[in-house]
Amino acid sequence: MKEPCIGRCEEIQAQLCTLFDPSTTPEQAREILAVIAECPHCHGRLRSEREIRALLQKCCNAEAAAPATLRQRISMQIREVRVTRYQG
């Protein structure tokens, strides 16, 4: 049985930065997103594009370095969640 990352949210949310790390593989990104999806707190964090952008600037500063494909993947994830929310 999967459990949300209770008590580990800071750790998981720190990995949001990893999502934008140019050296992060799609597999790693998928793993991180899977963990985040299990936790309402982390998922809420991921849902906030503004916060992700802030994270990028604060602790990653990798926006310019992130591969376009990876950034596109993340943007698509964000868009999917938004669509889901508006439909719900």
Ligand SMILES: [Zn+2]
């Ligand atoms: Zn969490």
